[in-house]
Amino acid sequence: MKTFNKYKVNLKQIGNDIWSFQTRVAEIKDDKLYKLKWNVRGMTSSPTTSKHINYVANELGLTIHEANT
Numbered sequence: 001m002k003t004f005n006k007y008k009v010n011l012k013q014i015g016n017d018i019w020s021f022q023t024r025v026a027e028i029k030d031d032k033l034y035k036l037k038w039n040v041r042g043m044t045s046s047p048t049t050s051k052h053i054n055y056v057a058n059e060l061g062l063t064i065h066e067a068n069t
Contacts, residue, residue, distance in 0.1 A: 004059060011052045020052040027067065033057045034067040 002013040012019050018026035018033070027034045035053055038044065057064045 004055065006055060007052060010048075011056070013056070018053065018056050020049045023049070025049050026053050026056065028060070028062065031062060033060070033062040033064050035064060036067045 004011055004013075010021050013028075016028040017024050018028070023038050023040055025036055025038055027036060033053065033056060053064060056062075
């Protein structure tokens with residue numbers, strides 16, 4: 001498990017998966033960051049999760065793509 005300098009409590013990388021709070025929100029594959037579809041209590045997006053995904057992409061030097069699934 002990897003934590004990041006910013007958002008240490010609520011953002012982590014486990015293997016190739018990026019977790020925001022307790023939700024898997026992105027996957028690293030082929031040097032790209034794929035945003036995953038998720039649903040928590042009816043929400044499918046959030047400003048905080050978007051910040052987390054953008055931060056991870058910037059920190060790891062990856063481009064963001066929409067996952068097909």
